[in-house]
Amino acid sequence: MATDKSISDLIADYQHGYSLKQDFYKNPQIYDKEMKNIFLHHWLLAGHVSQIPNPGDFFLFEFDKESIIITRSKQGKIKAHLNVCRHRGSHVCLKKSGNAKAFTCPYHAWSYDLDGKLIAARIMDSDFDKSENGLHQAHVELVGGLIFISLAQNPPSLRGMQEDLTDVFDQFGFDKMKLVKQNTYPVQSNWKLAVENYQECYHCAPSHIDYAKIHALALTPQKFNPFKETYLKETTSNVRTKPSSYYFDLAKEGDEGYQYERNPLLKGMKSGSLGGKPVAPLLGKINHFSEGASEFSVGPVTFFLIYDDHMVGYRFLPTSIDTCVADVFWFVREDAVEGKDYDLETLIWLWHVTILDDEKIIVDNRKGVDSRFYSPGKFSKMEDMEQHFVNWYINALKK
Numbered sequence: 506m507a508t509d510k511s512i513s514d515l516i517a518d519y520q521h522g523y524s525l526k527q528d529f530y531k532n533p534q535i536y537d538k539e540m541k542n543i544f545l546h547h548w549l550l551a552g553h554v555s556q557i558p559n560p561g562d563f564f565l566f567e568f569d570k571e572s573i574i575i576t577r578s579k580q581g582k583i584k585a586h587l588n589v590c591r592h593r594g595s596h597v598c599l600k601k602s603g604n605a606k607a608f609t610c611p612y613h614a615w616s617y618d619l620d621g622k623l624i625a626a627r628i629m630d631s632d633f634d635k636s637e638n639g640l641h642q643a644h645v646e647l648v649g650g651l652i653f654i655s656l657a658q659n660p661p662s663l664r665g666m667q668e669d670l671t672d673v674f675d676q677f678g679f680d681k682m683k684l685v686k687q688n689t690y691p692v693q694s695n696w697k698l699a700v701e702n703y704q705e706c707y708h709c710a711p712s713h714i715d716y717a718k719i720h721a722l723a724l725t726p727q728k729f730n731p732f733k734e735t736y737l738k739e740t741t742s743n744v745r746t747k748p749s750s751y752y753f754d755l756a757k758e759g760d761e762g763y764q765y766e767r768n769p770l771l772k773g774m775k776s777g778s779l780g781g782k783p784v785a786p787l788l789g790k791i792n793h794f795s796e797g798a799s800e801f802s803v804g805p806v807t808f809f810l811i812y813d814d815h816m817v818g819y820r821f822l823p824t825s826i827d828t829c830v831a832d833v834f835w836f837v838r839e840d841a842v843e844g845k846d847y848d849l850e851t852l853i854w855l856w857h858v859t860i861l862d863d864e865k866i867i868v869d870n871r872k873g874v875d876s877r878f879y880s881p882g883k884f885s886k887m888e889d890m891e892q893h894f895v896n897w898y899i900n901a902l903k904k
């Protein structure tokens with residue numbers, strides 16, 4: 506039940522081993538703090554370089570009240586400009602994606618080049634300095650072809666992650682993939698209920714019939730742990746099996762949290778698809794199907810599941826305190842040809858149906874959390890990653 510406690514009391518009162526109090530989902534001051542400490546600070550997946558192959562190509566990356574223009578400059582560099590006119594603040598770019606030579610504000614026609622520099626401002630005094638009125642910039646980092654942005658002045662470092670996982674990115678060919686589909690699923694719940702749901706597979710067996718036929722993670726710990734141990738001992742996969750478990754509460758001060766882990770699929774399952782059948786050519790330097798998949802995550806709201814033949818990305822973003830979106834991205838190797846090497850409907854099937862199931866359980870969860878009778882409940886041991894997320898979240902709010 507909601508209380509009238511201060512934010513710092515609520516944070517201090519968090520009881521380890523339990524879900525969050527209702528205030529964390531409903532209190533607008535907590536939401537403001539989340540914006541500042543989490544979404545305006547940490548690295549967020551904006552998209553992929555294959556969405557903007559040519560100079561002037563752009564798309565908008567948006568969450569809550571923010572809109573960011575992701576574009577490719579004349580020199581081919583990926584840039585991220587805040588979509589807020591330096592005159593009186595109008596959104597400058599109104600199209601969701603396209604190609605532009607410059608971004609001209611629809612209000613009074615100030616015009617910005619692809620680097621965000623102000624290049625034209627009508628009828629201004631002669632002492633007006635255009636060079637001081639460029640669009641605000643977000644930091645951009647590429648992880649292979651994945652575009653991450655941070656709105657912080659001094660973002661957490663991604664260097665440790667980039668160095669630690671060089672071999673993983675190389676084996677899966679992170680810089681040789683293309684994005685072939687992005688679906689946006691609106692969810693009528695606070696963003697944390699969506700992230701928390703993604704963090705645990707306690708719900709997988711009862712809620713995801715199709716997923717549970719493919720992924721060993723849906724098994725009980727008594728069955729999963731020995732199954733995984735045997736898999737890791739016997740796997741012939743040529744990608745790293747050693748986990749990197751920096752994630753969430755374990756990241757070093759100043760570093761972005763990340764995680765890499767390899768998990769088994771059930772016997773005979775090769776990919777995340779109907780019947781576990783292959784759905785695309787093998788990624789990067791993967792040389793055979795090894796009945797496993799890798800989990801990789803960066804920052805608090807971006808997760809990847811890397812099968813031997815395709816990668817699926819998940820990103821959860823708040824659109825308001827009570828609503829969020831789950832974006833799902835499907836990647837294949839860049840030289841794969843649709844219709845010949847992969848069929849799009851077949852490729853996206855598993856995670857499309859799974860996220861629709863998730864959307865339903867998250868909203869049902871939200872309805873109960875909204876109740877005057879909700880109180881924090883005890884986590885199962887299958888919710889250990891969710892506990893890591895909650896620990897990290899509580900710490901992030903303290904800053």
Ligand code: FES
Nearest residue numbers: 590592593610613
């Ligand atoms: S608000 Fe953009 S030109 Fe005036």
Ligand SMILES: [Fe+2]
Nearest residue numbers: 702708713863
């Ligand atoms: Fe799920």
